[in-house]
Amino acid sequence: xxxxxxxxxxxxxxxxxxxxxxxxxxxxxxxxxxxxxxxxxxxxxxxxxxxxxxxxxxxxxxxxxxxxxxxxxxxxxxxxxxxxxxxxxxxxxxxxxxxxxxxxxxxxxxxxxxxxxxxxxxxxxxxxxxxxxxxxxxxxxxxxxxxxxxxxxxxxxxxxxxxxxxxxxxxxxxxxxxxxxxxxxxxxxxxxxxxxxxxxxxxxxxxxxxxxxxxxxxxxxxxxxxxxxxxxxxxxxxxxxxxx
Numbered sequence: 001x002x003x004x005x006x007x008x009x010x011x012x013x014x015x016x017x018x019x020x021x022x023x024x025x026x027x028x029x030x031x032x033x034x035x036x037x038x039x040x041x042x043x044x045x046x047x048x049x050x051x052x053x054x055x056x057x058x059x060x061x062x063x064x065x066x067x068x069x070x071x072x073x074x075x076x077x078x079x080x081x082x083x084x085x086x087x088x089x090x091x092x093x094x095x096x097x098x099x100x101x102x103x104x105x106x107x108x109x110x111x112x113x114x115x116x117x118x119x120x121x122x123x124x125x126x127x128x129x130x131x132x133x134x135x136x137x138x139x140x141x142x143x144x145x146x147x148x149x150x151x152x153x154x155x156x157x158x159x160x161x162x163x164x165x166x167x168x169x170x171x172x173x174x175x176x177x178x179x180x181x182x183x184x185x186x187x188x189x190x191x192x193x194x195x196x197x198x199x200x201x202x203x204x205x206x207x208x209x210x211x212x213x214x215x216x217x218x219x220x221x222x223x224x225x226x227x228x229x230x231x232x233x234x235x236x237x238x239x240x241x242x243x244x
Contacts, residue, residue: 119163138188170208
């Protein structure tokens, strides 16, 4: 009964999130007088498996560590498109790509080293080109991963021109935890997109913006986010293993 209740609760929360997101998408489109594409990315990290099963409705799911991606992925249907959103070490790239056949995108490429490594592993495994996002540290926090905004165009250019097995698909950022500077973080990423698209000669519609989580996804969508990472709002608080 508990598992059924958890799944029903997650499904109801997901419907609420979708409704709120659609409303913000309309507001964003009017405010910017332009296209406002958006889609959802549920993040079931360390949540009850019964609740996480509702991510089938989103057709996309996210993991934050390479270990959890390869160990928990088999219990979910292949219809899901997995996104990796955590810091990825070069020596973990092969395990991630080999362990998750339906890995759709890596959202945390923040230097040329990891880009080159992913490019080689994709080729070695004979996988189709992998979509990647360049992670940008828009808050300037030393504890955050990501390339400095001033270097994101150069890294995006490297991925596009020097990594034939990767597909540059956009930019990602994680705002400050207190959310006081979140609007500025989002604005910075939007400005980075303009610079990147100008450098690469591509329309902005081809450059995704992955920004916004449970506490700020509505504002992120209104400011141009195409990918939002919503976890606790749908699945509840994380469950961590008990220490012995």
